[in-house]
Amino acid sequence: MLAWFSHPTRNGLWLLLSVLFLIAGCKSAEYRAYVYDPIGATLTEDKPLDPYHRRTIGFAEDGVWFTNEFDGARLNDVVRVSPFVYELTISAENTPINNSAWYGFVVARGDAPWMHGSGDGKSVDGGVGQEFGEGDSRVDSLELTLHLRYEGGTHRYPPKLMERVGESLTEGMGSGSTYSYRQIDSIQTMKIMPEGENIHGLKLRFSVGTNPVLITAQRLETSHSLQDTLQAWAARYPSVHVDTAGFSSENRPIPGLIISQDTQIQRPTLMVIGRQHPPEVPGYEVMRSFLHRFASNDSLANAFREAFHVVALPMANPDGVDRGHWRHNARGVDLNRDWINFNQQETQVARRYFQEKAASLGQPIYAIDFHSTQIHLMYPIEESVALDGPAISTPWFDHLLDPETGYPFEVAIEPFDTSGPVAKNWFWRAFGIDALTYEVSDLSTPEQNDTAGEIAAESLMKTLLTSLESLNSLN
Ligand SMILES: [Zn+2]
Incomplete structure (x- = not known):
């Protein structure tokens, strides 16, 4: 640490910084931002976060539900556009912010955890299902189209789709120790279509079988x-x-x-x-x-x-x-x-x-x-x-x-x-x-x-x- 003081150019810089600190009330000094930084990025006093809620959102009409109730998730809202087509809102924690539009959520069929006993979720059976071999997890798989709409940024990360294998739906998702996912092959990730020139979202079409599917911007770590x-x-x-x-x-x-x-x-x-x-x-x-x-x-x-x-x-x-x-x-x-x-x-x-x-x-x-x-x-x-x-x-x-x-x-x-x-x-x-x-x-x-x-x-x-x-x- 003290090696610092032995160096004349850095001594000068240190003095300059000390003066800046005094003028700025010690902790709110702003520094030259990087070209890709939004305004104020180097002002590092606490900034308020936008509201965000962990919750599970179910659509009984389609028998489909979404959840962000696990660590690493980001999903702000879901709206049903038409049968089996949903618009998902993905917003930053606050803005302005560098463009790194992270998303992470689970989508599944059948009864959401809170739907148990309602029976509504079962209406999906025999709907848009496709035929697959016996014992295949894709039996009666359902095609979903999701529009991811970003607020505060544009599309950056190609989605990673993983299928949950194992028992309960969300149990253990927070602990990281009791769940395992199987990567879904490219056949089931049918299409990713950018929404034109100025890409604010992406359209994602894929099949969901009987197991919940985890969709994240990068691998969930x-x-x-x-x-x-x-x-x-x-x-x-x-x-x-x-x-x-x-x-x-x-x-x-x-x-x-x-x-x-x-x-x-x-x-x-x-x-x-x-x-x-x-x-x-x-x-x-x-x-x-x-x-x-x-x-x-x-x-x-x-x-x-x-x-x-x-x-x-x-x-x-x-x-x-x-x-x-x-x-x-x-x-x-x-x-x-x-x-x-x-x-x-x-x-x-x-x-x-x-x-x-x-x-x-x-x-x-x-x-x-x-x-x-x-x-x-x-x-x-x-x-x-x-x-x-x-x-x-x-x-x-x-x-x-x-x-x-x-x-x-x-x-x-x-x-x-x-x-x-x-x-x-x-x-x-x-x-x-x-x-x-x-x-x-x-x-x-x-x-x-x-x-x-x-x-x-x-x-x-x-x-x-x-x-x-x-x-x-x-x-
Ligand atoms: Zn970085």
Whole structure:
């Protein structure tokens, strides 16, 4: 942290920021916004959320119901347009907001949970059903057309359809532990039609059989599924230590992860953060596979852990994730614009956690913040920016993006200065280290993301081990 004060240019910046803070009453300083940011994105004091209700909406005429009563859901309203045709409203948590129109809901046939005993829902039998083989879950499947209408944004994420297999309809959906979904094949996802030039929604036609269907903008990864993952790792790998960094404003735990051979020994530490922005699941998947690779019991990971620690906050915004937000936390704020003001509880927790781990485990050497966007994109710190530690991004990219390495994505690289209030720049400000915002394409598949995370971790381990060797040879 104190490395900061040894640097003259950053001293100047710090003074300037301090003055800004004083003028602005300490916490409402606005910073240069990013080109894609809406007005006020870097003002990070609490903003009101628009009303949102968790509920199940049934249509007895068709025997069809919709629900958003589970974590990660977003469905604001449903209106029946004609038999088996519905218009669904998908609204952001508040506006203005970056366009990341997240949606998530379950649609099913028959009796909604609250319909039991009414018998209305059964009128669907023999209606628009189609013939399928015996034992097939598509028996008597019904074709539905849904118009998704976005408020506050436009269509961004192709829908993922999963069919619920298992017993009860919504039981366990909040816990993440008792349900399993089967991906629906492309035949049943019949058509996706944009509504003309200025796309504010999409039309989705698909068959729903006897099992409920989950439709989400990206794969459903909630705070509960992360907890399950971390518990499984901790049980399997002696080097994995899971703790709670703190709590969100709605009191959800913000899990911390340490991958270390021996936490009693000070070592250079790699710092990782993810899921500040709820819909950015591909970036989360790469991060998960990336972190997992450091825990493995093989010669590379063992050598790495003999020289380095890894500290991570894999889900910095659990409220936003579980509420199905497009971008913000439960206080309506973009957390990745709050790394100078620190108005929000989640950024305060993250700052304290990384500072404490830096003090107890060792000086950070590099930091990565995982996100997703339209393309595969790396935002490193500009090479002209002075660092107190080694430059890591450039030698890492040289290795990672060499065709021999086998990284599955084509990647654009866009260096940035360190003025903005994003996490990457805080790592530089706080520790003087090189840092990176790592963006994964919205459209990448889980398999690609698993591969990418693994290869990225292997490549970074080699880069950091080489960097350490050259540092040692200088001493
Ligand atoms: Zn993001």
